[in-house]
Amino acid sequence: MKENRSSFSGRIGFVLAAAGSAVGLGNLWRFPYLAAQHGGGIFILCYIILTLTFGFALMTTEIAIGRKTGLSCIGAYQALNRKFSFLGYVAWLVPIIILPYYSVIGGWVCKYVSVYVTGQAQAAAADGGAFFGAFTANPSEPLGWFLLFLGLTSVAVLLGVEKGIEKVSKVMMPALIVIIIGICVYVLTLPGTFAGLKYYLVPDFSKFSLSTITAAMGQLFYSMSLAMGIMVTYGSYTRKDVSLVRSVNQIELFDTGVALLAGLMIIPTVFAFQGEAGLSAAGPGLMFQSLPMIFAEMPGGQFVGLAFFVLVLFAALTSSISLMETIVSMFMDRLKLGRKTACVAVLVISLLLGVPSSLGNGLWSHITLLGRDFLSFFDFISNNVIMPIVALLTCLLVGWIVGTKTVTDEVTLNGEKFGRKRLYEIMTKYLAPLFLVIILLEGIGILKV
Numbered sequence: 001m002k003e004n005r006s007s008f009s010g011r012i013g014f015v016l017a018a019a020g021s022a023v024g025l026g027n028l029w030r031f032p033y034l035a036a037q038h039g040g041g042i043f044i045l046c047y048i049i050l051t052l053t054f055g056f057a058l059m060t061t062e063i064a065i066g067r068k069t070g071l072s073c074i075g076a077y078q079a080l081n082r083k084f085s086f087l088g089y090v091a092w093l094v095p096i097i098i099l100p101y102y103s104v105i106g107g108w109v110c111k112y113v114s115v116y117v118t119g120q121a122q123a124a125a126a127d128g129g130a131f132f133g134a135f136t137a138n139p140s141e142p143l144g145w146f147l148l149f150l151g152l153t154s155v156a157v158l159l160g161v162e163k164g165i166e167k168v169s170k171v172m173m174p175a176l177i178v179i180i181i182g183i184c185v186y187v188l189t190l191p192g193t194f195a196g197l198k199y200y201l202v203p204d205f206s207k208f209s210l211s212t213i214t215a216a217m218g219q220l221f222y223s224m225s226l227a228m229g230i231m232v233t234y235g236s237y238t239r240k241d242v243s244l245v246r247s248v249n250q251i252e253l254f255d256t257g258v259a260l261l262a263g264l265m266i267i268p269t270v271f272a273f274q275g276e277a278g279l280s281a282a283g284p285g286l287m288f289q290s291l292p293m294i295f296a297e298m299p300g301g302q303f304v305g306l307a308f309f310v311l312v313l314f315a316a317l318t319s320s321i322s323l324m325e326t327i328v329s330m331f332m333d334r335l336k337l338g339r340k341t342a343c344v345a346v347l348v349i350s351l352l353l354g355v356p357s358s359l360g361n362g363l364w365s366h367i368t369l370l371g372r373d374f375l376s377f378f379d380f381i382s383n384n385v386i387m388p389i390v391a392l393l394t395c396l397l398v399g400w401i402v403g404t405k406t407v408t409d410e411v412t413l414n415g416e417k418f419g420r421k422r423l424y425e426i427m428t429k430y431l432a433p434l435f436l437v438i439i440l441l442e443g444i445g446i447l448k449v
């Protein structure tokens with residue numbers, strides 16, 4: 001069984017696929033907004049420090065246990081400790097919950113690519129964003145785009161680890177970097193962006209508080225695709241001769257680099273066209289309403305808008321591919337299904353769960369769960385509740401039950417030097433669990449900082 005397991009061709013393929021998972025909507029729409037809210041440079045500094053400590057420990061753990069066991073998440077947790085197989089199931093639940101609604105948003109992105117391809121930049125900006133509201137409230141159109149996005153994701157997963165996921169990542173990730181740098185260079189030459197650049201990069205210590213740190217922690221955690229079995233699964237496809245230390249460093253560099261560039265692209269632009277007030281728009285409002293209004297005013301905005309949404313599409317696709325692969329991989333490992341059958345099963349589940357999220361902005365907007373529409377409900381349950389619990393239990397399992405040696409031995413398998421080994425151990429045993437408890441309590445609203 002293990003001999004037949006698919007794998008990435010080498011380190012570059014693995015790093016690009018994992019970075020493809022990590023770089024997603026969170027980097028592009030959430031990081032810039034959080035940085036703007038939490039004092040610019042000071043938030044960036046906290047974020048980078050946390051990436052190199054907290055993020056590094058969690059990511060190393062997940063990739064190492066995947067590669068050590070050669071199994072996707074349920075099997076991997078079970079192999080570490082029988083009593084912990086439930087944790088694998090819980091982790092696996094996360095991509096099942098996220099993939100459908102992530103694909104609904106991916107569908108919106110496809111729609112906006114088509115809007116800019118067909119030269120409708122002005123229409124997309126009309127009436128202060130009413131275009132977006134009307135589109136998402138339409139009962140059928142968003143469903144079609146959702147199906148398209150899910151279909152594209154399935155094709156890559158169906159083609160397999162090396163021929164599908166790795167190939168797609170090797171094209172889309174470098175393209176993404178070229179596009180984002182291109183947009184940054186262009187927007188920074190526009191008049192009025194310098195003030196926004198200062199706003200983004202110069203630390204504003206008066207905005208520093210405990211919430212700067214907790215916001216950075218929460219963002220980091222989501223941004224690195226942790227606690228959803230993804231890194232375990234991708235780790236299981238990684239060859240034994242690949243250096244885990246170098247891989248983790250490069251994935252982190254990619255993820256953080258794109259987040260920083262996204263801030264460089266978005267904050268000065270919004271600042272120049274709408275002033276500081278424009279930065280209060282977050283999430284979908286920023287991406288699908290504020291930015292299109294800016295593109296409509298900007299010289300060459302039609303092309304910048306198109307480049308921007310293609311960039312978002314690539315980022316979203318490589319993330320949704322990692323979600324789908326994680327679920328498919330589980331079906332293949334546990335139920336001994338073939339890749340095709342597993343893909344069909346995941347498609348059916350995602351359709352069933354995605355339709356309510358798609359309709360929740362229109363036809364079914366009267367239905368709420370915990371006071372939220374379907375999409376926000378699924379997002380809340382996975383991000384604020386299940387993911388911190390999975391990461392916390394993973395740290396406790398590795399730090400206190402099976403021992404950090406399980407991971408450090410895997411990292412140093414080829415006689416490789418593990419420079420931050422001591423830091424890794426302290427993080428996994430003490431600090432990361434503490435941070436995760438804070439993230440959890442804050443996420444469910446018990447703790448207010």
Ligand code: PHE
Nearest residue numbers: 022024025026027223225319
């Ligand atoms: N890490 C991704 C981001 O920053 C988020 C993601 C969520 C990726 C779910 C895969 C799955 O946007």
